[in-house]
Amino acid sequence: MKKKIITKNSEWTIELLKKYEREIANIAEQYQLDTYKAQIEIITAEQMIDAYAAIGMPISYHHWSYGKQFLTIEKSYKRGSMGLAYEIVINSNPCIVYLLEENTMAMQILVLAHAAFGHNSFFKGNYLFQHWTSADAIIDYLIFAKKYISQCEERYGIDTVEETLDACHTLINHGVDRYHRAPAISLQEEKARQTEREEYLQSQINALWRTIPKSKKKSKDIEKRFPEEPEENLLYFLEKNAPLLEAWQREIARIVRKIAQYFYPQRQTKIMNEGWATFWHYTIINDLFEKKLINEPFMVELLHHHTNVIYQPPFNHPHYNGLNPYTLGFSIFKDLRRICEQPTEEDKHWFPDLVNSNWIKTLDFAMKNFKDESFIAQFLSPKVIRDLKLFSLLDDDQKSEMEISAIHNDEGYQHIRNTLAQQYDLCNIDPNIQAYNVDRRGDRTLTLRYYQSNQRPLAENAKEVLKHLYKLWGFPVKLETINTDGNVTSTDVCPPAPAASTSNPPK
Amino acid sequence: MPRFIDRRPQSRHKSAVNRQRFLRRFKKQIKMAVSNAVNNRSITDIENGEKITIPTKDIREPHFNFGAGGKQEIILPGNQHFIVGDKVKRSPIDLDKNKNNASNTGTGEDEFDFQISTEEFLELFFDDLELPNLIKTHIMKNNTQKLIRTGFTIQGTPSNINIIRSFRSAIGRRLGIRGVLTKRIKSLEEELKKSLDNKDEEQIIKLKKEIKHFKKRLLHIPFIDPFDLRYNNRVRQPRPTAQAVMFCIMDVSGSMDEIKKDIAKRFFILLYLFLKRNYESIELVFIRHHTSAKEVSEQEFFYSKETGGTVVSSALELMRDIITYRYPTSEWNIYGAQASDGDNWNNDSPRCRDILMHDIMPYVQYFAYVEIMPRQHQSLWEVYKTVKEASKNFAMQPIHHVKDIYPVLKSLFNRQHPAIPLTTEKL
Numbered sequence: 001m002k003k004k005i006i007t008k009n010s011e012w013t014i015e016l017l018k019k020y021e022r023e024i025a026n027i028a029e030q031y032q033l034d035t036y037k038a039q040i041e042i043i044t045a046e047q048m049i050d051a052y053a054a055i056g057m058p059i060s061y062h063h064w065s066y067g068k069q070f071l072t073i074e075k076s077y078k079r080g081s082m083g084l085a086y087e088i089v090i091n092s093n094p095c096i097v098y099l100l101e102e103n104t105m106a107m108q109i110l111v112l113a114h115a116a117f118g119h120n121s122f123f124k125g126n127y128l129f130q131h132w133t134s135a136d137a138i139i140d141y142l143i144f145a146k147k148y149i150s151q152c153e154e155r156y157g158i159d160t161v162e163e164t165l166d167a168c169h170t171l172i173n174h175g176v177d178r179y180h181r182a183p184a185i186s187l188q189e190e191k192a193r194q195t196e197r198e199e200y201l202q203s204q205i206n207a208l209w210r211t212i213p214k215s216k217k218k219s220k221d222i223e224k225r226f227p228e229e230p231e232e233n234l235l236y237f238l239e240k241n242a243p244l245l246e247a248w249q250r251e252i253a254r255i256v257r258k259i260a261q262y263f264y265p266q267r268q269t270k271i272m273n274e275g276w277a278t279f280w281h282y283t284i285i286n287d288l289f290e291k292k293l294i295n296e297p298f299m300v301e302l303l304h305h306h307t308n309v310i311y312q313p314p315f316n317h318p319h320y321n322g323l324n325p326y327t328l329g330f331s332i333f334k335d336l337r338r339i340c341e342q343p344t345e346e347d348k349h350w351f352p353d354l355v356n357s358n359w360i361k362t363l364d365f366a367m368k369n370f371k372d373e374s375f376i377a378q379f380l381s382p383k384v385i386r387d388l389k390l391f392s393l394l395d396d397d398q399k400s401e402m403e404i405s406a407i408h409n410d411e412g413y414q415h416i417r418n419t420l421a422q423q424y425d426l427c428n429i430d431p432n433i434q435a436y437n438v439d440r441r442g443d444r445t446l447t448l449r450y451y452q453s454n455q456r457p458l459a460e461n462a463k464e465v466l467k468h469l470y471k472l473w474g475f476p477v478k479l480e481t482i483n484t485d486g487n488v489t490s491t492d493v494c495p496p497a498p499a500a501s502t503s504n505p506p507k
Numbered sequence: 508m509p510r511f512i513d514r515r516p517q518s519r520h521k522s523a524v525n526r527q528r529f530l531r532r533f534k535k536q537i538k539m540a541v542s543n544a545v546n547n548r549s550i551t552d553i554e555n556g557e558k559i560t561i562p563t564k565d566i567r568e569p570h571f572n573f574g575a576g577g578k579q580e581i582i583l584p585g586n587q588h589f590i591v592g593d594k595v596k597r598s599p600i601d602l603d604k605n606k607n608n609a610s611n612t613g614t615g616e617d618e619f620d621f622q623i624s625t626e627e628f629l630e631l632f633f634d635d636l637e638l639p640n641l642i643k644t645h646i647m648k649n650n651t652q653k654l655i656r657t658g659f660t661i662q663g664t665p666s667n668i669n670i671i672r673s674f675r676s677a678i679g680r681r682l683g684i685r686g687v688l689t690k691r692i693k694s695l696e697e698e699l700k701k702s703l704d705n706k707d708e709e710q711i712i713k714l715k716k717e718i719k720h721f722k723k724r725l726l727h728i729p730f731i732d733p734f735d736l737r738y739n740n741r742v743r744q745p746r747p748t749a750q751a752v753m754f755c756i757m758d759v760s761g762s763m764d765e766i767k768k769d770i771a772k773r774f775f776i777l778l779y780l781f782l783k784r785n786y787e788s789i790e791l792v793f794i795r796h797h798t799s800a801k802e803v804s805e806q807e808f809f810y811s812k813e814t815g816g817t818v819v820s821s822a823l824e825l826m827r828d829i830i831t832y833r834y835p836t837s838e839w840n841i842y843g844a845q846a847s848d849g850d851n852w853n854n855d856s857p858r859c860r861d862i863l864m865h866d867i868m869p870y871v872q873y874f875a876y877v878e879i880m881p882r883q884h885q886s887l888w889e890v891y892k893t894v895k896e897a898s899k900n901f902a903m904q905p906i907h908h909v910k911d912i913y914p915v916l917k918s919l920f921n922r923q924h925p926a927i928p929l930t931t932e933k934l
Contacts, residue, residue: 014511021509038509047514050521065568067529070522071621094510101515116509162532170569314585323584391586393595397576401594407586420582431571456577464569 005295012105014042020109020293021116027287028117031360033280035120036095036135040112043098048084049073051098055263056088058096059142061149061255063165089115091123091266093135106298110305113284118277125368126272128265131180138262145255152248164249167468168235168256173430175235175257176264230434230449234469235260237435243444244474253472268371268426275329276367279337282306282330312388331384332375336363339381346382377421382413392419397455431458436480444475450491452483458491466494530627536561537623541631546769549805550755550779550791557628560620629780635909636777654741663738672737680735684728692721751786751840751872753779754829756822758847759795761814767879768809771846774877774912778844781916786840792829796822798852802829817850819887820858827866836870843867843874849881849888849905856886860894868898875915876903 006019017040028035043051053070054060077084086103090096097115099108123129153161168175185193231237238245239253266273285306289299312327313319339347340359348355354362366379385408392406392415406412406419422428436449446469450458462479469477479492530537540559589595623631659672695718702710755775757763763771782789793808794800797815800822826843834841851859868874876891878884884905895901904915 014513017511021511039512040509041512041514043514047521053522053525062524062528064525064528064532067522067525067527068566068619070526071529072619075621098514158528158531162528166568171571173570312584314587315583316585316587320585323582388584389586390582390584391589392580392582394578394580395597396578398578401596404589404591404593404595405580407589407591409591412591416582419580422580423582431573433571450571454578456579457574459572459574461567461569462571464567465571468569 004292006293007105008295008297010104010106012103012108016105017108017112020288021112023288023291023293024109024113024117024284027284028121028280031280031283032364033117033121034124035117036093036124038097038116038120039094040097040099040116042101044101045077045084048088048098048100049077051088052085056090057142057259058090058092058139059146061146061165062153063169064162065169087111087115089119089123091129091133091135091262092138095120095123095135104301106294106301107305109288109294109298110281110285110302114277114281117284118280119273121280122269122273122276122367125364126265126269126371127369128268128371132265133262141258145259148251148255152252156248161252163471164252165256167471168253170465170468171235171238172256172260174433175233175253175260177233177236177261225437226440227435227438230436232432232434233257234433234435234448238469238472241438242473245472249472265371268373268424270325271329271332271372271424272367272370272375273329274325275331275333278306278309278326278330279333279363282334314389327388328376328384331387332379332381333363333366335381335384336366336379338383350381351379372424373421373426376424377417380417380420382408382410385413385416390416390420392416431456433479445478446473446475447478447480449488450479450481452481455483463492463494466492470494530623533561533566534631536565538631538634541628542635544628545632545773545776550772550776551789553632553776553780554625554629554783556622556624558620559623560618563619566619632776636773636913653744655744657740657742659737660740661737663740667738667741669737669739673731673735676737677731677735680732681728681730685725688721688725688728692718692725695721750788750790750838751782751842752790752792752834753782753842753844754792754794754826755808756794756796756826756843756845756847757808758797758817758819758850759811759813760797760817760850762848762850763879767846767848770879770906770909770912771877772809773909774846774875774906774915775844777912778842778875778916782842790834792826794822794825794829796825800825816852817847818855819847819851820855820862823859823862823867827862830867830870841871843871845874845876846879847876847887849878849883849885851885851887853886856890859887860890863891863894863901864897868894868901871900873900873902874898876901877912877915878903878905880907881905 006023007016009016021040049070051058052073053066055066055069060066084100086100086107088098090098095116097112097120099111099115103111123135129135149161149165227237227241235253235257239250239257242250245253285294285299285302288294294302310324310327310330312324313321336354337359339351339354340357340362343351343355366375370378389408391404391408392412394403394405396402406415408416432451432453433448434451435446437447439445439447448469458479458481466477466479477494478490480488481491482488537559540561541557544557545553659669695714699711699714699718702714753775757768757771779789779791791805793803793805795803795808795813796817796819797813798818798821802825803811822845830836830841863874878888881888888903888905891901891903895903902915902917904911906912906915
């Protein structure tokens with residue numbers, strides 16, 4: 001059956017969108033893209049700003065910070081200093097895709113391919129999303145959260161609730177679990193363990209008759225810290241352990257934590273997610289053009305947008321604003337396909353497993369089983385490094401000058417790859433701060449430890465965060481820094497201790 | 508097959524609540540900005556929105572972030588001439604923009620600015636004045652139209668149904684239809700009588716059937732029909748407006764400092780806002796005085812500083828003269844507002860009273876006098892008291908705080924309809 005160009009008109013209609021969606025779906029099926037059912041919503045610019053302001057949540061509770069965000073975006077949009085995104089996509093089932101009404105027909109096609117198929121299949125396939133988010137439940141949870149918080153506001157007053165939310169928001173990046181918690185043990189198991197313990201203690205009973213005196217120092221060591229293991233999810237720790245929180249405050253901490261957890265995979269897969277979506281819109285529009293479903297003017301417009309999206313200004317360009325995740329992700333995925341289809345000698349050396357493999361399977365595997373950090377470590381090829389002319393810069397504040405540590409040559413590839421991978425490791429984005437100890441017998445001071453690496457200090461505003469933490473914990477909060485040599489220094493205390501205070505008040 | 512939803516008509520202003528929360532949270536800062544704006548603005552320009560600027564540091568949401576320093580290795584694109592081992596000076600340009608130090612506002616500026624609407628601006632402006640809510644809405648309402656009855660229509664909303672009219676037309680309709688039918692029945696019955704006489708069986712049955720049919724129709728005339736409904740008709744008509752002139756008189760002797768002038772300005776603004784609702788056009792006349800009075804521009808009125816003694820009567824005389832020459836009472840509604848700290852040359856006060864009583868009060872709609880932060884009442888206060896007793900449209904009040912302003916104008920706002928005696932009626 002010979003297919004024909006569906007439209008030449010740049011004005012879109014819902015009917016045309018449906019037709020194109022069907023064609024794109026056909027192509028996506030050939031490439032075995034597995035997606036959630038999509039729910040495509042057309043929205044206005046104002047609604048787009050709304051969606052932006054609420055960090056892309058379709059429903060969110062009320063908070064001044066979203067108002068601030070809204071004002072900021074509205075201002076820069078009205079001044080023309082910022083264009084709006086063409087789409088926003090939400091990791092939910094059905095997958096909600098917002099399309100901006102101002103897009104031309106051609107843009108809507110691009111955006112459909114990008115969001116409704118690219119991002120959508122990524123949400124469904126990537127292990128982090130499967131592991132940490134439940135797309136089916138998120139909308140309901142957000143509705144619950146919104147209702148719950150507005151009920152709290154009615155009951156306890158807007159200001160009180162706001163204070164709690166503010167405090168929780170400061171810890172939003174330290175409110176995620178990186179590993180699943182062990183499930184609570186059942187009663188049966190508990191009983192079994194208890195008998196086991198009893199038997200063991202019985203067998204050790206002779207220890208009571210030990211005549212060697214214990215050293216004092218030792219007994220101090222034996223006193224267990226609380227928490228026994230440092231807890232990295234600070235919000236979780238506070239929710240479960242802060243002594244003075246009301247039940248509703250714990251619930252709010254939980255809501256903030258849950259939402260942070262929901263966005264946790266997105267923070268870890270920016271490169272992959274955007275790269276994947278860009279790769280597929282690029283592939284799909286080319287297919288549409290080959291099938292003569294879109295005409296040349298459309299294709300030119302689309303390629304123009306595509307090149308804009310993946311433009312990477314060099315580091316010394318006034319518009320340089322970090323590595324463009326679209327460019328990096330797209331380049332890697334595109335090169336991955338090339339490695340599978342037209343490998344060079346170099347590729348045979350670097351990616352012996354991938355050469356001449358089925359590219360659809362390989363890309364699918366890469367999409368499903370990695371996050372930015374591991375994805376780069378695994379798949380960043382020398383060719384991409386050369387194309388983007390990546391180089392690595394070492395900035396050591398102990399030295400007076402910075403040094404170029406690697407460039408795009410044989411000696412540098414591996415180094416650049418590793419360094420870049422680390423750059424996307426969340427540990428290098430958020431400082432590693434954990435709840436270390438609670439002074440249970442004393443004044444209940446909570447001690448946090450900042451595990452320093454590379455001598456990087458904390459930013460000044462840690463002080464402000466401590467103030468919020470103090471509000472939640474209700475007792476003094478102390479921040480210590482432990483450097484790579486294992487030396488512990490006290491960084492900050494909130495409230496600032498009076499000069500002559502003792503850590504252990506008299507009994 | 509995915510679902511397509513056109514969301515455009517729905518859920519507008521979703522962020523309105525969040526915006527309100529933001530304004531609420533930073534009310535203190537925003538109010539400061541509003542108050543600065545009031546000081547910098549002309550009285551007539553008070554009703555615009557305002558760009559509000561607050562320091563970014565106040566609205567930042569802190570997180571645990573890395574600070575500058577330590578050992579870092581970053582990857583940058585677009586190498587042109589570097590080779591391994593090259594040394595680079597630390598440039599003032601931050602190469603590491605993609606990292607956390609991008610602030611939440613996205614701009615990293617020291618100031619966060621945004622626009623507030625006219626309503627929000629006035630709301631904040633009124634906040635200190637402690638205006639009753641009713642007055643606030645009265646002033647802020649932009650609608651100077653009035654609904655006027657203009658007879659009846661056949662279309663309208665149910666709440667406007669005029670029952671008497673509707674029933675009247677229902678009766679008319681019923682009578683009209685019934686008349687036709689009964690006439691018909693009557694003639695048929697006559698025919699039937701004839702047929703009974705003639706014993707025309709066929710005709711009898713036919714006529715009886717017809718009569719029955721018409722009688723049935725008679726019963727089916729509806730008591731009331733949508734056709735009968737009449738609605739009260741109301742038409743919006745602009746409220747009759749006229750022109751007014753507002754005299755702002757202020758003592759600018761040395762004792763009037765910035766704070767006092769600021770309060771005076773708010774007093775004038777409030778009166779102006781009130782007048783603006785009631786008059787199509789308002790002219791402002793600024794008279795300032797120390798020992799002699801002078802008509803000046805608004806800028807000069809508020810911002811130039813003079814010293815010297817105080818002779819209030821000079822200003823009142825000037826006002827009187829201006830009224831006589833420029834604002835004939837047949838065409839203008841005249842309002843006077845005087846602000847002073849109460850100082851006056853003692854011998855001058857009786858003269859003030861005389862001018863007010865004889866040459867001003869008979870011609871003005873309203874005259875308000877405020878004494879701003881007086882140390883103690885002096886002779887001027889005493890003589891004004893007698894003026895107050897003599898004329899209803901005179902108000903006076905000592906003011907210690909901006910919230911005291913409203914009571915001065917209270918009687919003005921409290922006046923019921925018609926809000927203001929109109930010049931047009933005087934003619």
